[in-house]
Amino acid sequence: MAITSANQLELLQTAEAVAREKLIDPELVVQAMEDSLARAAKSRYGADMDIRVHIDRKTGRAQFTRVRTVVEDEAFENHHSELTLKDAKAYLADPQIGDEVKEEVPPVELGRIAAQSAKQVILQKVREAERDRQYDEFKDRAGTIINGTVKREEYGNIIVDIGRGEGILRRNEKIGRESYRPNDRIRCFIKDVRREARGPQVFLSRTAPDFMAALFKMEVPEIYDGIIEIKAVARDPGSRAKIAVISYDNSIDPVGACVGMRGSRVQAVVNELQGEKIDIIPWNEDQATFLVNALQPAEVSKVVIDEDASRIEVVVPDEQLSLAIGRRGQNVRLASQLTGLDIDIMTESDESARRQAEFAERTKLFMDSLDVDEMMAQLLVAEGFTTLEEVAYVEIDELVSIDGFDEDTAGELQARARDKIEAANQAALDAARSMGAEDSLIDFDGLTPQMLEALAKDGIKTLDDFATCADWELAGGWTTDNGQRIKDNGILEPFEMSLEEAQTLIMTARVLLGWVDPADLETESDEDAVEGEEDA
Numbered sequence: 001m002a003i004t005s006a007n008q009l010e011l012l013q014t015a016e017a018v019a020r021e022k023l024i025d026p027e028l029v030v031q032a033m034e035d036s037l038a039r040a041a042k043s044r045y046g047a048d049m050d051i052r053v054h055i056d057r058k059t060g061r062a063q064f065t066r067v068r069t070v071v072e073d074e075a076f077e078n079h080h081s082e083l084t085l086k087d088a089k090a091y092l093a094d095p096q097i098g099d100e101v102k103e104e105v106p107p108v109e110l111g112r113i114a115a116q117s118a119k120q121v122i123l124q125k126v127r128e129a130e131r132d133r134q135y136d137e138f139k140d141r142a143g144t145i146i147n148g149t150v151k152r153e154e155y156g157n158i159i160v161d162i163g164r165g166e167g168i169l170r171r172n173e174k175i176g177r178e179s180y181r182p183n184d185r186i187r188c189f190i191k192d193v194r195r196e197a198r199g200p201q202v203f204l205s206r207t208a209p210d211f212m213a214a215l216f217k218m219e220v221p222e223i224y225d226g227i228i229e230i231k232a233v234a235r236d237p238g239s240r241a242k243i244a245v246i247s248y249d250n251s252i253d254p255v256g257a258c259v260g261m262r263g264s265r266v267q268a269v270v271n272e273l274q275g276e277k278i279d280i281i282p283w284n285e286d287q288a289t290f291l292v293n294a295l296q297p298a299e300v301s302k303v304v305i306d307e308d309a310s311r312i313e314v315v316v317p318d319e320q321l322s323l324a325i326g327r328r329g330q331n332v333r334l335a336s337q338l339t340g341l342d343i344d345i346m347t348e349s350d351e352s353a354r355r356q357a358e359f360a361e362r363t364k365l366f367m368d369s370l371d372v373d374e375m376m377a378q379l380l381v382a383e384g385f386t387t388l389e390e391v392a393y394v395e396i397d398e399l400v401s402i403d404g405f406d407e408d409t410a411g412e413l414q415a416r417a418r419d420k421i422e423a424a425n426q427a428a429l430d431a432a433r434s435m436g437a438e439d440s441l442i443d444f445d446g447l448t449p450q451m452l453e454a455l456a457k458d459g460i461k462t463l464d465d466f467a468t469c470a471d472w473e474l475a476g477g478w479t480t481d482n483g484q485r486i487k488d489n490g491i492l493e494p495f496e497m498s499l500e501e502a503q504t505l506i507m508t509a510r511v512l513l514g515w516v517d518p519a520d521l522e523t524e525s526d527e528d529a530v531e532g533e534e535d536a
Contacts, residue, residue: 241276
């Protein structure tokens with residue numbers, strides 16, 4: 001096959017046809033042809049030669065050019081692709097290092113093998129261009145809904161024709177009871193688009209919470225216009241879902257707008273999701289109020305939030321317990337996903353029993369420690385005193401204000417409490433020393449005798465040991481493993497030490513030991529302050 005005038009124009013026509021079929025730029029196809037012809041020419045003239053091919057975009061004429069680069073004499077290695085300055089003067093008037101000398105060479109005759117090789121190069125280039133086109137088209141559509149046609153099923157995964165490409169709907173991304181046959185119409189959410197060796201992969205989903213949010217955006221104009229915002233979505237695909245919405249226009253009810261006239265808007269979403277029941281909940285900045293809404297239809301009597309642990313305790317009437325938990329824990333699980341909090345649910349009777357147990361425990365503490373009768377101990381607990389330290393160091397007026405307490409009684413109680421605390425401190429200090437705690441740690445400010453005893457029990461006996469600790473080892477914390485929050489118990493957590501306090505103590509110890517320069521801490525503090533101002 002020779003590149004003659006008879007088939008020169010055919011090259012451009014072929015390029016146009018391929019580009020039109022593959023929906024890619026014709027220029028990419030022509031460049032692929034140039035590369036393939038250049039490769040064939042090298043096999044004819046020699047692999048060491050730099051042969052380039054240019055196809056005229058108007059006439060289709062292929063021009064074969066041999067290119068040699070001008071190099072310094074001492075760098076000259078390959079006479080096929082390089083020229084010295086001296087030799088280059090025969091071709092260029094004033095040759096410089098790096099200049100290129102081009103000579104046209106006769107077109108090559110493509111044999112069967114060379115023609116097949118050229119065809120493979122063109123196909124490969126076209127395939128790469130097609131993949132790039134597909135990736136560029138779909139990468140910006142991630143996070144949107146797309147309509148497609150089912151092509152086939154492979155190992156439970158559905159291959160979907162999405163126009164200029166294919167998408168894959170994996171088994172775990174299908175709503176449980178759904179089944180599809182070839183040529184069925186399907187609506188999916190583009191969850192992710194990735195470049196892979198086999199080409200761009202478009203991953204679809206019908207179970208993603210964002211799919212429901214996108215459906216509501218299509219059905220509710222106020223969401224599309226930004227008047228109403230979807231703040232959170234939690235789904236149990238195919239069964240039940242909760243969606244939290246807020247309106248930025250006081251005249252528009254966000255729940256009513258999402259439900260629509262006679263439920264038309266929400267029903268359209270329900271039908272698309274195979275009958276999935278949807279609870280539409282008004283979002284609220286106050287966590288407790290938001291949670292009460294999220295647990296609907298159950299009624300909530302009381303909410304207690306532990307912000308440090310990101311946990312929330314909900315008290316419901318006894319008859320509302322099963323409704324609050326839901327079938328197989330569905331209602332509380334969705335409410336937890338919606339709020340981002342771990343939720344503990346208890347009945348009013350359980351909470352009452354717990355309060356009574358705590359009351360009895362604190363009453364016994366004061367009876368044993370202060371050597372008072374049950375009535376006086378109960379009066380202290382009823383007034384909100386929970387520890388000996390509170391009794392010992394509170395303003396005496398607070399004790400005198402309790403019915404039946406005078407100044408002498410209050411003074412005697414405080415003296416007994418202080419004596420008990422000092423005795424307990426000395427016992428804890430003696431225990432810490434007996435376990436090997438050294439003065440470097442005992443003399444360190446910020447640690448109580450009880451803390452020193454707890455540290456010594458855990459093998460932390462010197463200031464060096466303490467300085468190597470991590471903040472969570474002292475204060476405790478939470479880690480997430482496979483979506484489950486796991487509690488990490490801290491050595492000093494029983495003493496209500498926060499992460500910030502633990503960080504401060506550890507850094508102070510490192511400064512005292514000379515491990516950290518105080519100036520570095522000041523610099524970091526200044527940088528944090530600047531970043532905070534910029535964020536504000």
